[in-house]
Amino acid sequence: MRFSARSHYALFAAVACSTLVLSGCGKDNGSTGSGDVTLGFVNGGDTNFHSCLQKAVEQTAKTENAKVYTSNSHQNAGTELSNIEDMISRNVSALIVQTVNVDSLKGDIAKAKASNIPIYLTSVATSDVNDILGAAVVDLKKVGSLDAGWIGTDAAGKNVQVGIVAGAPGAASDLLVGGFKGGLPASAKVVANQPGMFNPAKAQDVAENMIQAHPDLDYAFVANEEMAFAVRKAFDAAGAKDVKIVTANGTDEGLAAVKDGRFSATVANSAMTIGQTAVKNAIGLLDKKKVDKIANIPLLLVTKDNLTKAPQYCPKS
Template structure:
């Protein structure tokens, strides 16, 4: 049985308290966004420790500059507690709207609710919050991002057709409690179970980080020397897993298939090189779509609760041709 840390417990308790408060005040409608020539926009980023996050941040900054908007940018450095504080700081600075990439589903609920109480609309980017605690169209405007369940499912479906007799899987999960980790696991696990003939030997978080992914892969490969597939929830962990496979004296792509999600240039190059078998893209270029949705909301247009990005799939059939367009 896992031990719940005091920090996790306190964040969850704070989230539940925020919901109780919101329920008692009974905010029924989203805050409005006035139609203006320029805006002061908050963007609360979760971290900047990998190419995907950097590409997302650059896209947001570039689009804000193009539109002539003031962007208040923060980096939570991988801390849900700091990200809540970042949003509170934006509220104090009087931003017009907040783009939030929530690090975890439950701990960021207080931030969403605080912005709503302050009359500032929130648009979620790339990660969602717990739908039992906050809802699109009521507590925040919308979620813009990929269909994480579909991403995991696409990886599993590709594997079912291309496994060539390999069947024993190690799964490297993303950040515990985050929507992409939850959903990429759900999509893959359910689809691989439906396909039949596969076994997930072990599943453990690598926190979406390259070095931690390497460390976890090394430990799991030692514990399960018969593993011949590694499914990583993102490119960083997949690249870490390649190093772990090589350290174990095995050949990535031959002895062990590596499967990934994100689609960064380094990972697509690894597909060309044969060390990664398949990568399902998770598009990080949120600037154009994010600000388009914001402007439509200000204009009074109806916004769907989810706006899903289109994602590519890279394997040996197209990686070389698509490398130039990868982020």
């Protein structure tokens, strides 16, 4: 997920996504369902989170008897606008958008409003919610602060060194990192902060350089679990197995890594829940039902002590 931190729109943070089928190209990749409601889903990227989110949305759309057209912007704001224009041409009932850049939203919303097609957002919400149909929101600042809180408790007042492997520069990553840095105790010093671009190969390179420059590193915050596995690999190869990693998502693989000690903690924000919420609430709002316009997705800091409480992350195929 990539967003700009400088925007005329205030963000309700999120790790998020929206509705539909993960696509491999910028334009429409098909549709599902046969009801009177047609949804256009514009996905923002290609991570495991996006894939799980879209599985949830596809399955929920079928349950709700809604037809869905899908596209993927692959982290490109220009492609996002093109995808939205394509969905508008299909005269969908509503657009569900996982934006790649918050600065893009003003133009996206204006384009849709001119065609009388409402937009439902995932991950973020605009400061003026009158501009949108609704949003499914995850508080990304809280995600970061929960991980920071775990480090604070674990460090127990000792002076410690912390490294950050961020995502792609922009709002989602910036909010995660901002929440994390703001939640650290004064005794924790951030000695490195580099973007892994939500790309495991890039994250591994960053981690290799980080541990070489800071061999006494105590903790690392990694913006998602896919990158965290690569960071763990890099640290272990460098003989830094004692560096404790905190991260976010709550996938089955991530929970297994918490259980066996590869990760110390992860913040679960269920992609399945976000996808289900986005579809059901968008349809409910279209039907003028009593549905929360802004839906906040629950978060849970997961450690070895509460693994069984973690929500299901990805729908079963």
